[in-house]
Amino acid sequence: MDPFEVRMQFISMLRRLTASQQSVQKVVGYCVKFAQCGEDLWDCIIEECRKGSINSRINILHFLDSLCETSLLLKSRSAPSTSQKEDVTSKGVFVDYLARDLSKIISYVVPEGRQGLPNLSSTKQILENWRIKRVIDPQKVDDVLSDLNNRPATAPDTSGSAPQPTTTHEPLSRNEIFKRVEEDRERHKRLRERRWVQSITHDTTDHRSLTLACFLPLAESAAGERALGIDIEFENEWETASDWNEDDDDAAAEESELCFRAEGEGPMDLS
Incomplete structure (x- = not known):
């Protein structure tokens, strides 16, 4: 052909x-x-x-x-x-x-x-x-x-601007x-x-066992090393994580109190 x-x-x-x-x-x-x-x-x-x-x-x-x-x-x-x-x-x-x-x-x-x-x-x-x-x-x-x-959010006003393409959309x-x-x-x-969740693999040489495009890193370093799936997943999560703040302090203190009871209190309820 x-x-x-x-x-x-x-x-x-x-x-x-x-x-x-x-x-x-x-x-x-x-x-x-x-x-x-x-x-x-x-x-x-x-x-x-x-x-x-x-x-x-x-x-x-x-x-x-x-x-x-x-x-x-x-x-x-x-x-x-x-x-x-x-x-x-x-x-x-x-x-x-x-x-x-x-x-x-x-x-x-x-x-x-x-x-x-x-x-x-x-x-x-x-x-x-x-x-x-x-x-x-x-x-x-x-x-x-x-x-x-x-x-x-709305279409721009083109009354006094340069002429727009003449394509009409019915x-x-x-x-x-x-x-x-x-x-x-x-x-x-x-x-x-x-x-899909990123693949977790430590094999940097053989990608033939992978089945999804999202598991295939594109970038290679000067040394020829490919990025690992687990590194890509960590980077994605890191980019969306917020900075540590007072709410995180309160949550950590609450978790610590649940795990380590004060003196005189009963053991932690594991039921």
């Missing part, structure tokens, strides 16, 4: 993409199969994110979530053969494209104003997953999340609204299924 035919067939698949796992995995499998045309396929994804409906854009974002997970799993199973290594590397290039164009994709999926509100919550959840699981650089994800959080029909509700249920179910 020549690159032009690959591109046209992929565009057709993207336009028929739904929230069902069967539909998502079909498109993911196509990307993996034709990973040598990765740049062309990525251009199609960007274009459909720009031109598609607000519902199709969130479907594409969820598809990218599955594509990145699959790409990282394939990349972790690199074989000793040089040709096989090159093939695996080509499949992992989608993660690099996502990191490069993350801001652009999110701006398409969640446009400013009221139009982007339906996609805002799901997009934040996916970004948070990518940050926690180190799918891409957490700092890049934090920057995009900060931009989303700093947006005005209200969704009743059937489209019901379809969106059902697809949101499917997407949220999938997001809940993927909230």
Whole structure:
């Protein structure tokens, strides 16, 4: 199949993409199969994110979530053969494209104003997953999340500002609204299924036994050492921990009193 035919067939698949796992995995499998045309396929994804409906854009974002997970799993199973290594590397290039164009994709999926509100919550959840699981650089994800959080709550007044794009967005029909509700249920179910705890492993050389992309650290030090799953999990918890304060002093004193009874008092109740 020549690159032009690959591109046209992929565009057709993207336009028929739904929230069902069967539909998502079909498109993911196509990307993996034709990973040598990765740049062309990525251009199609960007274009459909720009031109598609607000519902199709969130479907594409969820598809990218599955594509990145699959790409990282394939990349972790690199074989000793040089040709096989090159093939695996080509499949992992989608993660690099996502990191490069993350801001652009999110701006398409969640446009400013009221139009982007339906996609805002799901997009934040996916970004948070990518940050926690180190799918891409957490700092890049934090920057995009900060931009989303700093947006005005209402659509800006464009009466005296520069002209806006002429794209018009008609209200969704009743059937489209019901379809969106059902697809949101499917997407949220999938997001809940993927909230995994980080793997605890001390093997820094063999990652082939791992089964989830969230267990695959991306960063390597100058010495070639990979971050451990337990270190990633500790860092995630440390970032969300609050500073020690008076409430913590009171809680520690209460726990100490329960464990070590004062002189003359009975033993601690262990029932």
